[in-house]
Amino acid sequence: MVTNNATDTRTKLIRIFTFLGGIYFFLYFVLPESAVISLGMKAHHEEISNGFIVIGAMALGLGLYNIIRAHGARVVFQRAGWFNSLALLVGLVAMIGATSAQWLENIRNTKDIRSVQIVGEFATRIVEDVRTPPVGRLVPPFRERVSALIRYGDDRASLVEAHTNLSVEAGTNGGTSILVVEVRERIATARAKLEELKGVSWQQPTEENVGRLTQFSQDVAKLASSYSLMKRSHDAHGLSQRLYDFLFDGLFNQLGSAMFALLGVYIGAAAYRAFRVRTIESGLMMVAAVIVMLGQISFGKEIYENMPSIRQWLLEVPNSAAFRAIRLGAGVAGLMLAIRMWLSIESKSFSSGRK
């Protein structure tokens, strides 16, 4: 009795949530845009749609847990076909590992590139603060800021240098590629500018000093841009990317392509069966198929000049008419079933059997 009551409550809850979820999208769809805006639905539509996506995404975690549980048990207890389960789990771990490594590397690279960009932005900010002194914001003295900029700039230039050398040693950029040459040139320019900045007195923000900082900021921006390109190029040849490429492009996609290639053989086998003329209908089908095939190739035109036109007519008139009839019928039937689902008008097969 308790179970029956719990099941009834669950069924009612499902029906209520189905109806409420459906009525939102139904109203959004049927109401004119002006009404949707005045009801405030337009403003929150994206958040609501994202909410549905998030709920769907939760199924991913559930699916992962289920796969590990079901196949893990099969491997541990060595049930029939356990080696297939092992292959699946190894594939799963390898793919998660490769994708995670790639993701972590992307985060690290973005951080490195950003740390170089910040040097240029810092220099620009010092210049802006000299030209328009900040109101309501305390900033350290000009001299201290420039000194910090030089220290930080030195440090970042060394980091970029080290990464460039690593990239050359690893040979991921083809030894000294054009990108490496460009980065090295820009490091040299930035370093020269840094040396110049070190030899200047920064007691007062003179126009000449501000000009030097502006030039330094532009040079660092160029260095950051080249460094970013070099990093991306380096990543494209990195271990994690190569592992990902091997698993996804080299293995997964190729296996899919192999399955797709089977279609060619199967179409031949199916055509052989279809073209055995046993009835008037199959005879008609064969005649239509032969005309379409001949109309597709240049040889067809040699046999009869209007063959391509007949083929075109067959595809555009009788074929399209049949397609539209099927789509209309299925569309109407789908609409009726959708209304029934939304209103939870369920048949005995799906509901009352529980009670």
Place this chain on the structure above:
Amino acid sequence: MSGLEHITPGILVILAIAGILLYRELKRVQGGYHHFIRRIPGVDAVEGAVGRCAELGRPVVFTTALTDIGPVLYACLGVLHAVARKVAQYKLKLIVPQYSPEAMALVEDTVREAYRDVGRSSSFDPDGIKFLSNEQFAFASGYMGLMHREKAGAAFMFGSFAAEALVLAEAGQQVGARQVAASVSPEQVAFFICTCDYTLIGEELFGASAYLSREPVQVATLASQDRLKLIFVGLIVVGVVCATLQSWYPGLASCMPHTLLSADWSSLGW
């Protein structure tokens, strides 16, 4: 705003008519009205195919392939319920390879209900509902392997199919399974006709479960969709006549059915 996000008043009227038709037919069948459903040979073959499996002692395979949660899946579940009942009655093995993890829960529940309906709950084997992959060709590959390993006696392919349709159907052919297919994807119907013993085309898929179960709600849905289709056919005929008239009298454009149906809310001052 394009017509993609908000329907036009004309289409809203058609939706309302659809709702009214469904309500009316539900009331009629609840009042005891009996609708005639024409014979569908493919659906009649379901029982024969399951019976053949019983004779040969081979399992039954039912797949909804790429079908995700939606009206098509619900139509397939009606047929699956009927097939699972027969399988349970004959004490056969039922295998339902799955592509969509979300649909899998519904499929499992439907099969369990069917076994419960015929009083064979204990025979229900959840391992029969197998998740293969939600990648099209990995699923097809898994299905092929399964058909060859299990030597299925009958295969039912109901739902939405794409390029994998022929791979699935050929796998059934190779093991000599009796195959019944139903698809709402017109492009794949030709492949099924070539490789399967019976093929249900388009909306027949939606009629199949009503035909098999004769349940009032399903029969009412079938009847209401037929009536709505009649309205559409009427609109098409009127549209053809009006388009012909319009070509003679271009001034009639504003009162043409397609103009009225596609007029948006702004024409009503909204």
